[in-house]
Amino acid sequence: MALLMTILQRLAYAALLLIAVLVLNFSMMNLAPGDVADTIAASMGGADAEVMAQIRAEYGLDQPFLVQLANYIGRVLTFDLGYSYFYNQPVTKLIFERLPATLLLVITAQLLALIVGVLLGVFSARHPNGIANYFVTLLALFGYAAPVFWTGILLLIAFSLKIPLFPVGGMIDVTVEDNFFAKAVDIAHHMVLPVITLGSIFLALYSRLCRASMLEVLGSDYIRTAKAKGLTQREITLKHALKNALPPVVTLAGLQFSAVISGAVLVETVFSWPGLGQLALTSILARDTPTILGILFFSALVVVVGNLLTDMVLRAIDPRVRGRA
Amino acid sequence: MSQIENIPVKARSPFSEAFEMFRRNHAAVVGLVVLAIIVAVAIVGPMVYPGNPFDMVWAPFTPPGQEGYLLGTDYLGRDILSLLIHGAKVSLTVGISAALVTVTIGITVGALAGFYLGWVEEVLMRVTEFFQVLPTLLFSMVIVALFGASLPMITLAIGLVSWPAVARITRAEFMRIRELEYVIAARAGGVKNAKLIFSVILPNALPPIIVQAALMVGSAILFEAGLSFLGLTDPNVASWGQIIGSNREYILDASYAVTVPGVAIFVTVLAISLVGDGLNDALNPKLRQR
Amino acid sequence: MTDPLLKIENLRIELKLRSGPIPVIDDLSLELNAGETLSFVGESGCGKSMTALAIMGLLPEKVGSIGGGRILFQGNDMARMNPAELRAIRGNEISMIFQEPMTSLNPVYTVGEQIAEVLRRHKGMGQADAWKRATELMDAVRIPNAKARVGDYPHQMSGGQRQRVMIAIALACAPKILIADEPTTALDVTVQAQIFDLLRDLGRDTGTATILITHDMGAVAEMADRMVVMYAGRKAEEGPVEPVISHPRHPYTKGLISCVPHLLAELTEERPDLTEVPGIVPSLGSFGADACLFASRCYMADAQCRNARPPEVAFGPQTSACWKADIV
Numbered sequence: 044m045a046l047l048m049t050i051l052q053r054l055a056y057a058a059l060l061l062i063a064v065l066v067l068n069f070s071m072m073n074l075a076p077g078d079v080a081d082t083i084a085a086s087m088g089g090a091d092a093e094v095m096a097q098i099r100a101e102y103g104l105d106q107p108f109l110v111q112l113a114n115y116i117g118r119v120l121t122f123d124l125g126y127s128y129f130y131n132q133p134v135t136k137l138i139f140e141r142l143p144a145t146l147l148l149v150i151t152a153q154l155l156a157l158i159v160g161v162l163l164g165v166f167s168a169r170h171p172n173g174i175a176n177y178f179v180t181l182l183a184l185f186g187y188a189a190p191v192f193w194t195g196i197l198l199l200i201a202f203s204l205k206i207p208l209f210p211v212g213g214m215i216d217v218t219v220e221d222n223f224f225a226k227a228v229d230i231a232h233h234m235v236l237p238v239i240t241l242g243s244i245f246l247a248l249y250s251r252l253c254r255a256s257m258l259e260v261l262g263s264d265y266i267r268t269a270k271a272k273g274l275t276q277r278e279i280t281l282k283h284a285l286k287n288a289l290p291p292v293v294t295l296a297g298l299q300f301s302a303v304i305s306g307a308v309l310v311e312t313v314f315s316w317p318g319l320g321q322l323a324l325t326s327i328l329a330r331d332t333p334t335i336l337g338i339l340f341f342s343a344l345v346v347v348v349g350n351l352l353t354d355m356v357l358r359a360i361d362p363r364v365r366g367r368a
Numbered sequence: 369m370s371q372i373e374n375i376p377v378k379a380r381s382p383f384s385e386a387f388e389m390f391r392r393n394h395a396a397v398v399g400l401v402v403l404a405i406i407v408a409v410a411i412v413g414p415m416v417y418p419g420n421p422f423d424m425v426w427a428p429f430t431p432p433g434q435e436g437y438l439l440g441t442d443y444l445g446r447d448i449l450s451l452l453i454h455g456a457k458v459s460l461t462v463g464i465s466a467a468l469v470t471v472t473i474g475i476t477v478g479a480l481a482g483f484y485l486g487w488v489e490e491v492l493m494r495v496t497e498f499f500q501v502l503p504t505l506l507f508s509m510v511i512v513a514l515f516g517a518s519l520p521m522i523t524l525a526i527g528l529v530s531w532p533a534v535a536r537i538t539r540a541e542f543m544r545i546r547e548l549e550y551v552i553a554a555r556a557g558g559v560k561n562a563k564l565i566f567s568v569i570l571p572n573a574l575p576p577i578i579v580q581a582a583l584m585v586g587s588a589i590l591f592e593a594g595l596s597f598l599g600l601t602d603p604n605v606a607s608w609g610q611i612i613g614s615n616r617e618y619i620l621d622a623s624y625a626v627t628v629p630g631v632a633i634f635v636t637v638l639a640i641s642l643v644g645d646g647l648n649d650a651l652n653p654k655l656r657q658r
Numbered sequence: 659m660t661d662p663l664l665k666i667e668n669l670r671i672e673l674k675l676r677s678g679p680i681p682v683i684d685d686l687s688l689e690l691n692a693g694e695t696l697s698f699v700g701e702s703g704c705g706k707s708m709t710a711l712a713i714m715g716l717l718p719e720k721v722g723s724i725g726g727g728r729i730l731f732q733g734n735d736m737a738r739m740n741p742a743e744l745r746a747i748r749g750n751e752i753s754m755i756f757q758e759p760m761t762s763l764n765p766v767y768t769v770g771e772q773i774a775e776v777l778r779r780h781k782g783m784g785q786a787d788a789w790k791r792a793t794e795l796m797d798a799v800r801i802p803n804a805k806a807r808v809g810d811y812p813h814q815m816s817g818g819q820r821q822r823v824m825i826a827i828a829l830a831c832a833p834k835i836l837i838a839d840e841p842t843t844a845l846d847v848t849v850q851a852q853i854f855d856l857l858r859d860l861g862r863d864t865g866t867a868t869i870l871i872t873h874d875m876g877a878v879a880e881m882a883d884r885m886v887v888m889y890a891g892r893k894a895e896e897g898p899v900e901p902v903i904s905h906p907r908h909p910y911t912k913g914l915i916s917c918v919p920h921l922l923a924e925l926t927e928e929r930p931d932l933t934e935v936p937g938i939v940p941s942l943g944s945f946g947a948d949a950c951l952f953a954s955r956c957y958m959a960d961a962q963c964r965n966a967r968p969p970e971v972a973f974g975p976q977t978s979a980c981w982k983a984d985i986v
Binding site: 063067184187188197204306309313320327328330336338342343347 | 512
């Protein structure tokens, strides 16, 4: 019962955050020079004042700000994010076409960074003088300082131009056989470089934090208890230490969703990955406001859902969080 | 009395102690030297190496070292060395001013939240969380797209999306320090809130904020590079990200045109993060022992 | 006479410093018989806990390593066992409870799981059997409503209850030796008495020999059969509790006892002034010295004490490492 209440509370708060994003979106649309009427007029090659007024009335642009805002939020609730005059398609349709590619990239990179980061962190904490330790330190420096698009280009030059192991870009070859398995393999092949590029920044973050967290946990009293019980080193590390070292890493990973999406915009551009990031860039260059704001809303949605999931995972790991409700 | 005065006082100012701690971190000292060189290049470079970096000076795709062009020319036949030198100024200026914007907003929000607590904190922290939900790069892309890609707007956009981290640190420090004896004493002595915030608490809250601010310069440089890589920058000003972005279609013909500017960004940000590390050692000696 | 359960011979534990190894435990020998309670007494830093950790094979690398001597458990030298052999003994035949009940349990597992784990590890029990036995053990350490609380997490329990859980873990496999390292220091006074009662009753019921590490002379008088007084990594005095307390043969023991006036009052009718042992334990640097390390704090010390390490002198079952043992 208490759990249900907590979940409902979280959901309500998440909804509130998303509505705030909509308000921001709408305000920016209004503050920015030019409106839909200008865009339409431009696409028609110019229009006189009367036609402009007609268009404005049709789109409710002559209504008071708050009425327009309420209308906008109402439309979004019915999955209507407006119409892209640049693509001549509803924004929702455009986004839903691109969203899976971005989610695939973002989730794979996050998971990979998290898993490898935790493994590296655990391993280097267990062997403080080992080579893994230096690797984690170097990785942390590199991951912070290297611009992600540059890392991507370096990998591209090295592993698809000089040594042609991976495709130069895109998500799937047009020539690939039309069955699920062949497609999956081809997509995976295309994904390798983008995922490594995007994951490397976060891998650096997670491995460093996991190492610090493991070192702290390994020095704690309950680890001494576990040793006194006669458990093996593996049991102590993986059962008793890791579960205690994970919460800070999971919390950090949860906070990174927005950064991962930001990184994805750059990585998608480098590898011509047909996702939201590419769509965002093209629509920004084309001044396609409805699409831009729709993408901003959807990426906020992804972040909010990611945060909710993080919360659930934390609850599953740490009983003390559960107790707090 | 006279005896007490005879004891040699060896107390050192906190400043020289911090300097000593910084000096002991060799990586940080190297970082500082590298950074000084880059700053010198950004200031003096354009005078030594004058001319418009956007001018075509030789045949496109001239490899580095040939025809007297140390770093070669790009797809438009522009001198990459000249672009790099002029770009340094933009990258550093935007980086530093964006960090200033970030820190200003962050300190204001964090200080108010951490000092007043109650509903003020509630509201401000919800606003902070709201800003953390928006993907930073995407949000700043939108701002730049809607309001124009001038350098001041880019700076503002970076500051506007980066401040939550600073706000959180400031708030935590304020919440800790406001409970310390000397603050309670000052408060009991009738010191006004504004004075409490700015002259009693803030100076003591600064060390971790300074470290964060240093790292923010690095992040802002990366951020600016990302935006200009995407082409969302003032097209009339050279910047490192822009050189990479405009040349990335030609990596087969001139890979140096994209790799070299990246090295410049990498080295600069790396130097800043090493300096940040050293500042951390110098200003938060307790944290270091962990 | 049968062999003792545990026999420590000339144990030396070294801390490696840049200036060379320093003996933090120096030439320590003692015996523990089946079923008896032996107490280690001394100030903080005198090597009580370190000896206990050495017996468990749990000396942290940074703290020290065994530099010589033997730790014979049922005739086998634990100092030379491989990690797997040690693990088979730890938590099974020799187990240990610690000073900090608040932090000694893993916060992310239920107490039942933490008890059941040792049973599965050492007794080969299945999930269900181990859980059932864990509930019984919770009952045995007198946690009320054990059936409901076995699924609790440590943070849902008080310090006293957590220490009871630690005792349940330690006694789960019916060990031959239980080492209790200041088990009540972190607890309320009323709870301390309960924990001591519990340890004594359970020890008696199971025939477990107990090593009780404490600086509480009252607890020693109440709980222990024999005691070992340690000072600066060396054994100062050893013997059955009653004669050692009523007639200490080492000035350090004497000082410790006089810190607790009611002890003597009960045993001897005389009520001396409350005193303390002046000074502090010497620094690590002087640990290897060929001298009595207590000399700097001793009212009887003379040149001999400062220039040669005193040998052990026996007085019946009691031994003392003091040059002036006969006149203390």
